Amino acid sequence: MSDHPLKQIGEFGLIGRIQSWFNEETSDLLGIGDDCTVIPRGDDECDLVTTDLLIEGTHFLFDKITPEDLGHKSLAVNLSDIAAMGGQPKHVWLAIGLTDRADLPWLERFFNGMNKLARKHHVRLMGGDTTRSQKHLVINIMVSGTAAASQVKFRSSARPGDVLFVTGTLGNSGGGLQLLLGNHHNTEDPAERNLIRAHNRPDPAVNAGLWLGIQPGVHALIDLSDGISSDAGHVANRSGVTIALELTDLPIGADLRKVALKHGWDPVQLACSAGEDYVLFGSCDPDAWESLRVSYRKEIGAELHRVGDVRDRPETDAGGDPSESKPGLLSGGQVSYLKNGTPIDFNKHGFDHFKS
Amino acid sequence: MSDHPLKQIGEFGLIGRIQSWFNEETSDLLGIGDDCTVIPRGDDECDLVTTDLLIEGTHFLFDKITPEDLGHKSLAVNLSDIAAMGGQPKHVWLAIGLTDRADLPWLERFFNGMNKLARKHHVRLMGGDTTRSQKHLVINIMVSGTAAASQVKFRSSARPGDVLFVTGTLGNSGGGLQLLLGNHHNTEDPAERNLIRAHNRPDPAVNAGLWLGIQPGVHALIDLSDGISSDAGHVANRSGVTIALELTDLPIGADLRKVALKHGWDPVQLACSAGEDYVLFGSCDPDAWESLRVSYRKEIGAELHRVGDVRDRPETDAGGDPSESKPGLLSGGQVSYLKNGTPIDFNKHGFDHFKS
Numbered sequence: 001m002s003d004h005p006l007k008q009i010g011e012f013g014l015i016g017r018i019q020s021w022f023n024e025e026t027s028d029l030l031g032i033g034d035d036c037t038v039i040p041r042g043d044d045e046c047d048l049v050t051t052d053l054l055i056e057g058t059h060f061l062f063d064k065i066t067p068e069d070l071g072h073k074s075l076a077v078n079l080s081d082i083a084a085m086g087g088q089p090k091h092v093w094l095a096i097g098l099t100d101r102a103d104l105p106w107l108e109r110f111f112n113g114m115n116k117l118a119r120k121h122h123v124r125l126m127g128g129d130t131t132r133s134q135k136h137l138v139i140n141i142m143v144s145g146t147a148a149a150s151q152v153k154f155r156s157s158a159r160p161g162d163v164l165f166v167t168g169t170l171g172n173s174g175g176g177l178q179l180l181l182g183n184h185h186n187t188e189d190p191a192e193r194n195l196i197r198a199h200n201r202p203d204p205a206v207n208a209g210l211w212l213g214i215q216p217g218v219h220a221l222i223d224l225s226d227g228i229s230s231d232a233g234h235v236a237n238r239s240g241v242t243i244a245l246e247l248t249d250l251p252i253g254a255d256l257r258k259v260a261l262k263h264g265w266d267p268v269q270l271a272c273s274a275g276e277d278y279v280l281f282g283s284c285d286p287d288a289w290e291s292l293r294v295s296y297r298k299e300i301g302a303e304l305h306r307v308g309d310v311r312d313r314p315e316t317d318a319g320g321d322p323s324e325s326k327p328g329l330l331s332g333g334q335v336s337y338l339k340n341g342t343p344i345d346f347n348k349h350g351f352d353h354f355k356s
Numbered sequence: 357m358s359d360h361p362l363k364q365i366g367e368f369g370l371i372g373r374i375q376s377w378f379n380e381e382t383s384d385l386l387g388i389g390d391d392c393t394v395i396p397r398g399d400d401e402c403d404l405v406t407t408d409l410l411i412e413g414t415h416f417l418f419d420k421i422t423p424e425d426l427g428h429k430s431l432a433v434n435l436s437d438i439a440a441m442g443g444q445p446k447h448v449w450l451a452i453g454l455t456d457r458a459d460l461p462w463l464e465r466f467f468n469g470m471n472k473l474a475r476k477h478h479v480r481l482m483g484g485d486t487t488r489s490q491k492h493l494v495i496n497i498m499v500s501g502t503a504a505a506s507q508v509k510f511r512s513s514a515r516p517g518d519v520l521f522v523t524g525t526l527g528n529s530g531g532g533l534q535l536l537l538g539n540h541h542n543t544e545d546p547a548e549r550n551l552i553r554a555h556n557r558p559d560p561a562v563n564a565g566l567w568l569g570i571q572p573g574v575h576a577l578i579d580l581s582d583g584i585s586s587d588a589g590h591v592a593n594r595s596g597v598t599i600a601l602e603l604t605d606l607p608i609g610a611d612l613r614k615v616a617l618k619h620g621w622d623p624v625q626l627a628c629s630a631g632e633d634y635v636l637f638g639s640c641d642p643d644a645w646e647s648l649r650v651s652y653r654k655e656i657g658a659e660l661h662r663v664g665d666v667r668d669r670p671e672t673d674a675g676g677d678p679s680e681s682k683p684g685l686l687s688g689g690q691v692s693y694l695k696n697g698t699p700i701d702f703n704k705h706g707f708d709h710f711k712s
Contacts, residue, residue, distance in 0.1 A: 006454065006459070014463075015486065017463075017464070018463075018467060018481075018486075021464055021471065036483075037447075037449070037483040039447070049449065049482065050483075051449050051451050051483070051496070051498060052451070052485050053451035053453055053487055055453045055487065055488075055490070055494060057489075057490040057491065058487060058488050059487070091395070093393070093498065095408070095409035095496050097409055097414065097494070098362065103362070104362060104365075107370075107373075108377055111374060112377065126393045126395070127392075127393040127405065129407050129408050129409045130370050130371065130374075131367075131409055131411065131414060131415070132411075133411045133413075133414060133492070134411070134492065135413065135491040135492055136489070136490065136491055136492065138409065138453070138494050138496075140407070140451050140494075142407060142449065142498050
């Protein structure tokens with residue numbers, strides 16, 4: 001689709017167009033263009049709603065993922081969106097378009113994978129739609145959840161001076177995808193198996209999101225689905241700030257380092273742009289950072305990794321990516337990259353379904 | 357998919373299997389297997405949620421429907437599900453998987469069609485997902501709404517003695533589909549144009565559903581998406597009753613009669629089994645029927661058509677379609693057909709995506 005106009009405007013440009021076609025005031029509609037829609041409900045409560053459409057051939061290859069893993073992943077990517085708002089997921093709707101290859105035994109295994117993850121996070125299947133698809137398997141999942149209105153975390157809340165952090169290592173999923181696409185992975189190698197598992201069975205940061213949601217020092221929050229380059233761009237544009245990422249601080253695990261060395265990949269490129277890690281990326285008040293880091297380790301039993309800081313947008317920068325500059329929806333911002341504190345030219349974008 | 361096991365169990369058999377895989381108690385979950393999920397919300401209020409997945413090649417042919425009509429219809433089928441519970445639709449989420457053929461001008465026209473219907477019924481687009489699809493256009497719409505808990509109308513509430521009614525003529529959409537598939541329709545013939553319009557731009561019975569929802573005499577309610585034979589079967593099974601349909605009373609419009617005569621179709625077969633009419637089918641207390649009919653005409657400005665009555669399930673009938681006999685979810689029932697009051701053998705089933 002090289003001459004397809006959607007390629008020029010990209011996914012977020014398209015969302016801006018859809019907004020303009022609906023000609024709606026967006027200022028009173030929270031969460032448009034964020035991970036979830038936010039619907040206020042009297043008191044301090046709000047509903048969160050997210051939906052993700054997964055289509056065979058675009059989002060997964062039928063022969064490269066087990067039905068259990070696909071069931072798990074389809075739900076996981078939606079739970080991750082609720083986590084990214086600091087919310088508690090509650091209800092799930094599944095609409096599925098089945099091909100001939102997705103027969104009853106396949107479907108039972110798919111539901112087993114989904115059900116295990118649903119039980120782990122106490123979410124419940126409430127309904128949906130089942131139908132046939134001629135060519136490609138289609139899975140649409142919608143998850144609703146709740147959060148205290150005062151604690152919902154938006155992409156637009158990053159402030160100059162904030163410390164930037166991620167809740168886990170980056171690039172594992174991208175490394176796993178490379179192995180699957182290359183058809184030359186060694187299933188005897190635990191490092192390769194781990195990367196493929198990271199790609200096929202991402203672990204949504206539900207508990208981390210809930211905990212970060214109630215920390216007043218945490219400002220912006222987003223989940224890394226498209227790669228930190230792209231997702232940090234969304235935070236930068238929505239918040240009207242510069243996101244400065246220190247490339248040497250990006251957490252890259254031992255498995256990815258080892259496999260990347262073997263195959264001649266650049267792990268930093270994978271960490272920045274491969275996407276689908278489904279860890280959380282956030283910003284926090286610099287004065288709160290130390291205690292946040294310590295409490296997180298104690299409460300969640302894992303590490304927050306500092307990956308950069310938020311800066312003022314340069315005066316001369318009128319707006320960043322013009323496709324994200326719809327009034328009321330998106331404002332200008334930029335992502336800059338540092339190596340050991342020195343700005344470098346590193347222009348790697350994350351994944352966009354229409355641009356890629 | 358002649359040897360596909362899903363063909364044997366059908367869509368409702370599949371829903372039963374999904375229930376069993378999730379191993380859930382369904383008794384406290386309202387609306388599973390109905391038109392909408394029903395989520396109680398303190399006081400007398402509940403949320404209604406419905407989702408419909410439309411896939412090119414299964415639900416529509418890209419070249420046989422304008423983008424405006426497809427946008428309209430995608431929303432209409434979901435509004436119809438809310439109407440069938442007696443609810444007020446409020447919020448819409450759209451997930452769309454775009455092929456190369458669905459370019460920006462196409463998409464703008466699609467949204468125009470959807471937006472017009474959304475404005476008419478005061479529902480609002482809240483968010484969604486946009487992505488690419490390699491082969492077939494995919495549209496998933498989710499609509500939420502509200503209703504007073506005491507007024508929600510279920511499929512399971514039909515009682516022996518009830519009068520059965522529909523809110524509009526039957527078979528027009530099926531006639532329109534025949535014309536489109538046959539490729540020989542005469543666009544100069546207003547009757548043929550009307551049938552095609554009924555297929556491509558169904559008018560969801562939102563106001564009728566809201567009004568019927570608050571009438572205590574109305575017991576069961578469902579929308580006719582699969583054809584009255586199939587949809588009456590759902591009411592019969594869920595209510596554990598016999599639905600007796602008087603074929604001579606099925607409302608068939610002048611356009612369908614005329615076009616059916618021309619092409620040699622049986623309009624009663626189309627009315628029973630072609631589906632996608634999106635009128636409401638309900639049951640009401642026989643003592644309330646006359647005043648319901650009169651008030652409906654006065655308030656809604658249209659006719660309720662009496663099409664039969666509800667009877668006890670025969671003692672010898674253990675259960676109807678076994679695929680609908682999951683405990684707590686579906687119970688046995690049957691549909692019988694009369695012609696001028698005399699039972700006849702008329703075994704025409706409505707549409708099932710897996711059986712057809």
